[in-house]
Amino acid sequence: MAAEELLQEIKRIVREETPFASAISDIDFEGPRVVFYCKNLGLLMENGEVIKEFARKIRKRIILRPDPKILTEPKKAEKDIRRLVPTEAGITDIIFSQNVGEVTIEAQKPGIAIGKGGSLLREIMREISWTPRVVRAPPIKSEIVRNIRLSIIQGSTKRRDILRKIGRRIHREPKSKGDWIRFTALGGAREVGRSSFLLQTPESRVMIDCGVNVASEDRAFPHLEVPEIRLPELDAVILTHAHLDHCGFVPYLFKYGFEGPVYCTPATRDLAVLLQLDYVGIAEREDRPLPYNKRDITTFLRHCIPLDYSDVTDIAPDVRITFHNAGHILGSAIAHIHIGEGIYNLVYTGDLKFDSTRLLSPAVCTFPRLETLIMDSTYGGAEDIQPFRANAEKEFIRIVTETTKRGGKVIVPAFAVGRAQEVMVLLEDYKRKGLLDGTPVYLDGMIWEATAIHTAYPEYLSPELRERIFRADENPFISDLFERVKGPDQRAQVIEGDPAIIISTAGMMAGGPVLEYFKTLAPDPRNTLVFVGYQCEGSLGRRIQKGWREVPLRNDKGRVAEVKVNMEIQTVEGFSGHSDRAQLLNYVRRASPKPQRVICVHGDENNCISLASALHKLFKVETKAPRSLETIRLH
Numbered sequence: 001m002a003a004e005e006l007l008q009e010i011k012r013i014v015r016e017e018t019p020f021a022s023a024i025s026d027i028d029f030e031g032p033r034v035v036f037y038c039k040n041l042g043l044l045m046e047n048g049e050v051i052k053e054f055a056r057k058i059r060k061r062i063i064l065r066p067d068p069k070i071l072t073e074p075k076k077a078e079k080d081i082r083r084l085v086p087t088e089a090g091i092t093d094i095i096f097s098q099n100v101g102e103v104t105i106e107a108q109k110p111g112i113a114i115g116k117g118g119s120l121l122r123e124i125m126r127e128i129s130w131t132p133r134v135v136r137a138p139p140i141k142s143e144i145v146r147n148i149r150l151s152i153i154q155g156s157t158k159r160r161d162i163l164r165k166i167g168r169r170i171h172r173e174p175k176s177k178g179d180w181i182r183f184t185a186l187g188g189a190r191e192v193g194r195s196s197f198l199l200q201t202p203e204s205r206v207m208i209d210c211g212v213n214v215a216s217e218d219r220a221f222p223h224l225e226v227p228e229i230r231l232p233e234l235d236a237v238i239l240t241h242a243h244l245d246h247c248g249f250v251p252y253l254f255k256y257g258f259e260g261p262v263y264c265t266p267a268t269r270d271l272a273v274l275l276q277l278d279y280v281g282i283a284e285r286e287d288r289p290l291p292y293n294k295r296d297i298t299t300f301l302r303h304c305i306p307l308d309y310s311d312v313t314d315i316a317p318d319v320r321i322t323f324h325n326a327g328h329i330l331g332s333a334i335a336h337i338h339i340g341e342g343i344y345n346l347v348y349t350g351d352l353k354f355d356s357t358r359l360l361s362p363a364v365c366t367f368p369r370l371e372t373l374i375m376d377s378t379y380g381g382a383e384d385i386q387p388f389r390a391n392a393e394k395e396f397i398r399i400v401t402e403t404t405k406r407g408g409k410v411i412v413p414a415f416a417v418g419r420a421q422e423v424m425v426l427l428e429d430y431k432r433k434g435l436l437d438g439t440p441v442y443l444d445g446m447i448w449e450a451t452a453i454h455t456a457y458p459e460y461l462s463p464e465l466r467e468r469i470f471r472a473d474e475n476p477f478i479s480d481l482f483e484r485v486k487g488p489d490q491r492a493q494v495i496e497g498d499p500a501i502i503i504s505t506a507g508m509m510a511g512g513p514v515l516e517y518f519k520t521l522a523p524d525p526r527n528t529l530v531f532v533g534y535q536c537e538g539s540l541g542r543r544i545q546k547g548w549r550e551v552p553l554r555n556d557k558g559r560v561a562e563v564k565v566n567m568e569i570q571t572v573e574g575f576s577g578h579s580d581r582a583q584l585l586n587y588v589r590r591a592s593p594k595p596q597r598v599i600c601v602h603g604d605e606n607n608c609i610s611l612a613s614a615l616h617k618l619f620k621v622e623t624k625a626p627r628s629l630e631t632i633r634l635h
C-alpha cells in the first residue's frame with residue numbers, strides 16, 4: 001500500500017473504529033512513526049490502552065502532538081511546568097518549540113520530572129497541551145552539547161517537513177519484486193578506517209556507516225564513486241557509532257544530494273556531531289581541504305532519527321532495523337537488519353566488545369533470527385590475545401606512578417570518545433581507593449565535551465557505573481582529579497609545570513593537541529608516552545610504537561623539524577574497546593541463532609583472513625573476508 005493510501009486507511013480506522021476520532025485533527029508521518037495531531041488531549045489520554053492496541057495493529061510507533069490551536073501560551077505553560085514538577089527534579093532549562101508543539105524540559109533528575117510510568121508527563125500534557133520531552137542536564141556543562149540540543153529544537157520546522165517526506169518514502173508502494181540481497185564493501189574491508197557498506201535489494205538501498213580514515217591521505221574516504229551509489233536514491237544511512245572511521249563522512253553525503261534519514265542512537269548522534277566538528281575544525285586550522293563544512297553537519301543533525309536499543313523500526317518498504325548494545329563506546333550499536341517479510345536477517349556488529357569494561361556491558365549476541373553475521377575483525381589475528389583487563393590496569397598504574405615519581409609527565413594519546421573515559425574512570429577509582437596519589441589529570445582536545453555527553457546518557461553505561469552516576473556525589477566524571485585544558489596558555493603551563501597525567505586527542509597522534517605535548521616532552525627521558533588504543537598502520541602513533549627515535553613534525557613556524565624521542569614509550573594492551581581474538585571467537589560461539597555465514601571486515605588484511613579461516617574451521621560456517629569494492633550476494 002502506498003504512503004498516502006496507508007495514511008487514508010489509518011484515518012479511516014480511527015474514524016470508524018475508535019472512540020477518540022473527535023480528538024484528532026490530523027494524522028501524518030513523522031519519519032518511521034505516525035503522528036496524531038490532537039485537539040482534545042484529555043480524550044486521547046483516557047484512551048491510552050486503545051491507542052497502544054492500535055499501534056500494535058498497524059505496527060507503527062504513534063506519537064501524540066497537540067494541534068497548535070490548543071497550546072497554552074509559553075509563559076503561562078512554563079509557570080505550570082515549574083508548579084507541577086517537584087523542585088528535586090532540578091529543572092535547568094525549559095525550551096518551547098512552537099512548530100511541533102513540543103517543550104523540552106532539561107532536568108538534573110529526569111526520572112522525577114517524568115514521574116512513575118510517565119504519570120507526571122501526562123499530567124503536564126493535560127494541563128498545558130504541549131508535548132513535554134524530558135532530557136538530562138549533563139552535570140558537566142558543555143557549550144557544544146547545548147548547541148546540539150538547541151539546533152535540534154530550533155530547526156524543528158524544517159525538521160517536520162523533512163520527517164514527513166521521509167515517512168512517505170519509507171511507506172511507499174514497493175516497486176520491485178524479487179528477492180536478491182547484495183552487500184558491497186565501500187571501505188573498511190581488509191582495512192581499518194573509512195568503514196562503509198551498501199546493502200541493496202531490488203527495492204531499497206541502505207548504507208551502513210560512512211567513515212573516514214584520518215591517518216591516510218590516499219585511502220581517506222570510502223568508494224562512493226561506484227555506480228550503485230546514487231545519493232538521492234539512497235533510502236537511509238545506519239550509523240553504528242560515533243568514531244570518525246564510522247561516521248566521519250556522513251555530512252558529505254548531504255552535500256552531494258542525499259536527503260534521507262540517518263538512524264543512530266541519541267548518544268551516537270551527539271558524539272558524532274562533536275567529532276565531526278572537531279574533524280573539520282582541525283582540517284581548517286591545518287589549512288587542509290575540507291570534504292564538508294559545519295553547515296553540512298547541521299544538515300546531518302536535522303536528518304538524524306534517533307533510535308534507542310530494541311526499537312524496531314521500518315526504514316524502507318522491505319527493511320526493518322533494531323539496534324542493540326555493542327559494548328564498544330557510549331551509544332555504540334549492533335544493527336540487526338530484517339529484510340522482506342522474513343526473507344533474510346543480517347547482523348552488522350560495527351565495532352564490538354564482547355566483554356565488560358569499566359564503561360559498558362558486553363555486546364548483545366542474541367537475536368530473533370540471523371542468517372549472516374558481519375563482524376569486526378580488528379583483533380582477529382591468531383596472535384591478538386589481550387591480557388586480562390585487571391592486569392592491564394595494574395600495568396598502566398605502575399607506569400604512571402613510576403613516571404610521576406621521577407618527576408616526569410605521562411602523555412596518553414586517546415580517542416576523545418571511549419578510551420579517554422575508560423582511563424578516567426580507572427584513574428578515579430584508584431585515586432578514591434587511595435592507590436594513586438593526587439597527581440592532576442589534564443584533559444585536552446574534545447575529551448571534556450565527550451565526557452559531558454557521557455554524563456547526559458547514563459542509561460547507556462554499565463549498570464554499575466549508572467548506579468554511581470545516579471547518586472550524583474559518586475559520579476567519577478566530575479571528580480576534582482580532572483582538569484580541563486582550555487587553550488594554548490594553559491597547555492604551556494601544563495608542559496612547564498609539575499608531574500602530571502595528560503590525556504589528549506588525537507588517539508593515533510594524527511593531529512590535535514597531543515602533538516603539542518609530544519613535541520616538547522619527547523626529548524626528556526623522565527617522561528612517558530603510553531598507548532592504550534589501536535594504532536593504525538601508517539599513523540604517527542604506530543611509527544613511534546615501532547621504535548622511531550626521530551620524528552619529523554611541523555613546528556610553530558610551519559617548518560618540519562626532527563623531534564628527538566628520548567621519552568619512555570609504552571603500550572598497554574587490554575584496554576581495547578574491541579574484542580580480542582578469543583572474544584571474537586566466543587561471540588560467534590555464543591551467537592544465537594547460529595549464523596550460516598560470517599563476513600569479516602574492519603581489520604588489517606591478515607586479521608580479516610585469519611579470523612575468517614578460524615571461524616570456518618571451528619564452526620563449519622561459510623566465511624568471507626571481502627576486500628573493499630567487493631560485492632557479496634547474500635540471498
Ligand SMILES: [Zn+2]
Nearest residue numbers: 241243328351
Ligand atoms: Zn570505533
